[in-house]
Amino acid sequence: MTENTPSTHTPEPRQVPDWIPAFPVLAPDSADLPPHHDHCLGCGPANPHGHQLRARRDAHGVHAHHRFDSRHVGAPAIAHGGAVATVLDELFGLLLYTVGEPAVTRHLAIDYLAPILLDTPYTLRAHIHARDGRKLHLQATIENDHAHVITTATALFLTVDVNHFLTHNTPPHTDNTP
Numbered sequence: 001m002t003e004n005t006p007s008t009h010t011p012e013p014r015q016v017p018d019w020i021p022a023f024p025v026l027a028p029d030s031a032d033l034p035p036h037h038d039h040c041l042g043c044g045p046a047n048p049h050g051h052q053l054r055a056r057r058d059a060h061g062v063h064a065h066h067r068f069d070s071r072h073v074g075a076p077a078i079a080h081g082g083a084v085a086t087v088l089d090e091l092f093g094l095l096l097y098t099v100g101e102p103a104v105t106r107h108l109a110i111d112y113l114a115p116i117l118l119d120t121p122y123t124l125r126a127h128i129h130a131r132d133g134r135k136l137h138l139q140a141t142i143e144n145d146h147a148h149v150i151t152t153a154t155a156l157f158l159t160v161d162v163n164h165f166l167t168h169n170t171p172p173h174t175d176n177t178p
């Protein structure tokens with residue numbers, strides 16, 4: 001076969017993970033919200049590189065208690081901003097258990113008001129600020145143990161159907177294309 005010969009290989013159809021179509025709304029009195037799946041970078045219990053975030057639903061949305069550790073170091077003794085963004089994105093992902101529909105991050109904005117220290121307890125909170133059709137406008141904070149807010153985040157999540165998780169090669173729609 002030459003370099004220009006079309007391939008006759010037909011890709012295997014992708015399987016829909018069970019947890020996506022069954023995405024549940026979980027009750028306020030539930031215990032720790034379940035991970036999206038075992039290897040999720042943000043919440044998967046079987047991902048040794050992940051944050052293994054645990055969150056609970058509450059009257060406003062969800063909250064979590066979390067410590068960053070030496071795997072997440074940026075400047076010495078301070079959590080890397082990207083690691084913080086991962087955890088906030090994940091917290092928003094767990095907030096979807098109050099919506100009961102799968103959605104994905106379209107926009108994430110973070111104000112790092114003060115450093116987040118390693119091996120230090122923090123409380124994270126997230127809630128739905130507003131919903132407009134598919135658009136979920138979400139807000140989150142990270143507080144230190146003096147209840148001072150040291151990080152704030154806003155996100156736009158867009159609800160998607162199950163096909164989103166099967167079609168990964170769709171060209172992006174963007175207004176920023178030159």
Ligand SMILES: CCCCCCCCCC(=O)SCCNC(=O)CCNC(=O)[C@H](O)C(C)(C)COP(=O)(O)OP(=O)(O)OC[C@H]1O[C@@H](n2cnc3c(N)ncnc32)[C@H](O)[C@@H]1OP(=O)(O)O
Pocket residue numbers: 023036040042089090092093094096101102103104105106107135156158160164173
């Ligand atoms: C339940 C699953 C949980 C999984 C684990 C959770 C982990 C944590 C969350 C994540 O990390 S998700 C992974 C990271 N995100 C992605 O990979 C998403 C990549 N982006 C896409 O696949 C598409 O952009 C997306 C499906 C999100 C949207 O594509 P669409 O073509 O469906 O939307 P479109 O561009 O038409 O925009 C829909 C609406 O949003 C509006 N919009 C888009 N960006 C906006 C913006 N920045 N601000 C305000 N509005 C905005 C847009 O104008 C439009 O408004 P209208 O419907 O009123 O016309």
